Amino acid sequence: MGKKYKEIEGEPIFKTSKIVINCYDKMMTAEFDKASRYLSECNLGHKDHLQMELLFEETALMLGEITKDFSALLWFEKYENYCCLKLTAKTEMNFEKKEELISVSSSGENAMAKGFMGKIADIIETGLMDFDYVARLQQEYGGVNVGFGSMGIYDGYDGIGDMNAAWCLSDYKSSLNDAIDDEGDENEASQEAWDELEKSIVASIAEDVIVGTKSNVIEMTIVKALKHA
Numbered sequence: 001m002g003k004k005y006k007e008i009e010g011e012p013i014f015k016t017s018k019i020v021i022n023c024y025d026k027m028m029t030a031e032f033d034k035a036s037r038y039l040s041e042c043n044l045g046h047k048d049h050l051q052m053e054l055l056f057e058e059t060a061l062m063l064g065e066i067t068k069d070f071s072a073l074l075w076f077e078k079y080e081n082y083c084c085l086k087l088t089a090k091t092e093m094n095f096e097k098k099e100e101l102i103s104v105s106s107s108g109e110n111a112m113a114k115g116f117m118g119k120i121a122d123i124i125e126t127g128l129m130d131f132d133y134v135a136r137l138q139q140e141y142g143g144v145n146v147g148f149g150s151m152g153i154y155d156g157y158d159g160i161g162d163m164n165a166a167w168c169l170s171d172y173k174s175s176l177n178d179a180i181d182d183e184g185d186e187n188e189a190s191q192e193a194w195d196e197l198e199k200s201i202v203a204s205i206a207e208d209v210i211v212g213t214k215s216n217v218i219e220m221t222i223v224k225a226l227k228h229a
Contacts, residue, residue, distance in 0.1 A: 012077035012084075014042055021063060021072040021089075032060050035074075042078040048226050051205050052076070055085050055222050058202050062117040066125045082207065085222040091128040116200035119148050120211065123167055124220065127213045141196075144189035151175035169209035173197065 016038040021030040035056050039049060063072070072089035122137060137149030151172045176197070179190035197203045207223045 010079075012079050014078040016041055016076045018073040018075040021070075021074060023063070023066065023071070024069050026067055028064060030060075030063075030074075035060075039076055042076055042083060044078070044083060044226065048083065048224070052083055052085065052224060054201055055205060055224060058117055059085060059087065059222065062121045065118060065121040068125050068128050070128055081226055083224050083226055085224075087218075087220040089124060089128065089218045089220075091216050116197055116203050120202075120209065120220070123149065123211050124218050127211070127218045128216065139193065141189040141192035146176075146179075146189050146193045148172070148193075166210055166212040168211075169203065169206065173203075 017034075019031055019034055019038070021028065023029075036053065039052055039056065042049075042052075044052060059074070068091060070089045070091045072087055074085070074087045077084045077086055119137070119139065126137065137147070138145040139148045149167070173194075176190050176194050180187055180194060202209065202222065205224060207225045209220070209222050211218065211220045213219070
């Protein structure tokens with residue numbers, strides 16, 4: 001469970017400055033232009049640098065899809081064999097607002113998330129409301145629901161701070177593989193979900209993606225193995 005990420009626990013060799021992101025009333029402000037300079041300070045190999053830039057660009061686009069009010073910090077960390085894109089997001093949530101948002105999330109709108117990063121945005125957006133609802137996220141493939149949330153979510157996680165619950169790409173992949181081995185319509189639906197993963201830049205480049213939550217804080221780590229010194 002999250003084994004690859006746990007292998008890089010400990011202090012990073014280098015940690016960049018943080019980019020501040022704010023989203024209020026569906027208007028996002030962020031100094032994303034600083035990302036390339038910050039990433040250069042990690043002194044990665046050429047191909048690794050380009051791939052980390054792609055991961056950043058996909059993350060920035062994903063954040064733009066989140067419609068809930070939030071503030072966040074984004075930065076890079078370099079380890080001996082890995083580079084991570086890190087994000088921590090927080091929302092100010094009162095009871096009335098939370099009830100309103102949960103009501104919306106229960107209506108089935110989460111099933112409209114398109115593409116792998118759209119689903120990550122859905123996890124973050126829903127998690128900012130109440131992570132219990134993330135486990136119920138469904139995505140329809142060929143008329144059959146595949147539990148994007150329930151595949152790979154568990155309570156407690158040692159590898160991403162003191163989180164109450166976490167979702168993990170590597171475990172989601174493993175769950176889909178197991179489902180594909182089954183017979184019937186679920187097999188076909190899971191295969192379609194797997195095909196979607198294969199089309200994703202992030203899912204193809206990243207070693208793992210971990211999203212964890214505690215209270216009104218969401219943390220995301222995208223892990224990329226450094227293969228091109």
